[in-house]
Amino acid sequence: MARAHWHFPRTALAEHYLNVFDVGISSHLAFIAPRRKGKTAFILQDLAPAAQQQGYLCVYASLWGDPNAPHESIVQALEQAIDACASESKIKRMLSSKVRKAAISNEMLGRVEVEFANNPKSAGTRDLTRIDDLVTQLEKAAKDRTILLLIDEIQHLATSDDFSGLAHSLRTLLDRRQGRVKSIYTGSSRHYMHLLMSTQSSPFYHFANLHRFPDLGEDFCAFLQNKMASEYGVAVAMGSLVKAFGDLDHSPYWMQRLVERLVTEKCPLREAMNYTLELLDAAEGFEETAKTMKPVDRLVFLELADNGNPFSRALLSRIEAQTSNKGIPGTVQRALARLMEASLVSQIKKGEYHIEKPGLRRYLEKQVGSAPSR
Numbered sequence: 001m002a003r004a005h006w007h008f009p010r011t012a013l014a015e016h017y018l019n020v021f022d023v024g025i026s027s028h029l030a031f032i033a034p035r036r037k038g039k040t041a042f043i044l045q046d047l048a049p050a051a052q053q054q055g056y057l058c059v060y061a062s063l064w065g066d067p068n069a070p071h072e073s074i075v076q077a078l079e080q081a082i083d084a085c086a087s088e089s090k091i092k093r094m095l096s097s098k099v100r101k102a103a104i105s106n107e108m109l110g111r112v113e114v115e116f117a118n119n120p121k122s123a124g125t126r127d128l129t130r131i132d133d134l135v136t137q138l139e140k141a142a143k144d145r146t147i148l149l150l151i152d153e154i155q156h157l158a159t160s161d162d163f164s165g166l167a168h169s170l171r172t173l174l175d176r177r178q179g180r181v182k183s184i185y186t187g188s189s190r191h192y193m194h195l196l197m198s199t200q201s202s203p204f205y206h207f208a209n210l211h212r213f214p215d216l217g218e219d220f221c222a223f224l225q226n227k228m229a230s231e232y233g234v235a236v237a238m239g240s241l242v243k244a245f246g247d248l249d250h251s252p253y254w255m256q257r258l259v260e261r262l263v264t265e266k267c268p269l270r271e272a273m274n275y276t277l278e279l280l281d282a283a284e285g286f287e288e289t290a291k292t293m294k295p296v297d298r299l300v301f302l303e304l305a306d307n308g309n310p311f312s313r314a315l316l317s318r319i320e321a322q323t324s325n326k327g328i329p330g331t332v333q334r335a336l337a338r339l340m341e342a343s344l345v346s347q348i349k350k351g352e353y354h355i356e357k358p359g360l361r362r363y364l365e366k367q368v369g370s371a372p373s374r
Ligand SMILES: Nc1ncnc2c1ncn2[C@@H]1O[C@H](COP(=O)(O)OP(=O)(O)OP(=O)(O)O)[C@@H](O)[C@H]1O
Pocket: 003, 006, 007, 008, 009, 010, 033, 034, 035, 036, 037, 038, 039, 040, 041, 042, 102, 103, 106, 188, 251, 252, 253, 254, 256
């Protein structure tokens, strides 16, 4: 199944964001959405082409390209852009090679551990000066085009103190150019995006206009339904497909795995769905995660998944009745600390908690009935 043909275009969304630049409200935007929601695909396959058409020169770098040395990814992206600048076809080739690379890393990227540097190296003064010099060179080479920096996984800068030099220097570099170089960022962890963009001591504090990257909707399901029917003779009812998309946490990545199964096996939707959910659970490591959760952690997590208040009297009584812990706020506080440490929950504002793994709720609920481990 050739993946490229399965891309559902989000042209209107791309134009909407580019309009924000035109109106002059902001020159720097940031999108947040959890993993595997289609941020990279959107940036590379919808936004960058639309921006190029409007006369921007796009530079794309993913900070996960080299998690230990994110500055290297930026240097490399700038060098490639300078090299490609001379011709439109070179620029197109550069972008399509990034699309291929992103698809490959999607297959390889597993769990949380690859999202963090295991041996972070801070950028030296020479590296930082080099980035500034490359941007200056690119500005010259770009002539009348505006440079648009597209930086994927920007929250990575907040995951280690070693990256703060790079964060400061990027901010200064962009400030000095006063909107002549624009930028768009994506982030897949609410917690670290919050640290980077909304914490006063961070160089990116209130720097970019933050947007929640919208989920794909029913039109995406209709697109898949049409393609499956016309190209593979596989008929699936629209309602069932929409429901499956919801059960797969509205992730286009898992939806594509489901479609792949449907067209290769020609099996019933339910069968393909069970298979895909198993893959999802394994990729997310839900079994291991669930094992490390204390019964009280599960109760608190499920309460948050229901948008409930983890300090409510009702939950405290359930904790008292169903676990060996005391049903008091301190117990909840400690459970929340463990859940945040494990990146299962993040705190956006004081007292406002969000779950980071919606699929874990389904997994935990499926387990209800079996004795919880401690
Ligand atoms: N518009 C789309 N149409 C069809 N499939 C899509 C679309 N967007 C994403 N996908 C599918 O979902 C997969 C994951 O998308 P993508 O890599 O863009 O997610 P992401 O949000 O960047 O995730 P991560 O945070 O893990 O990098 C893609 O490889 C593709 O198969």
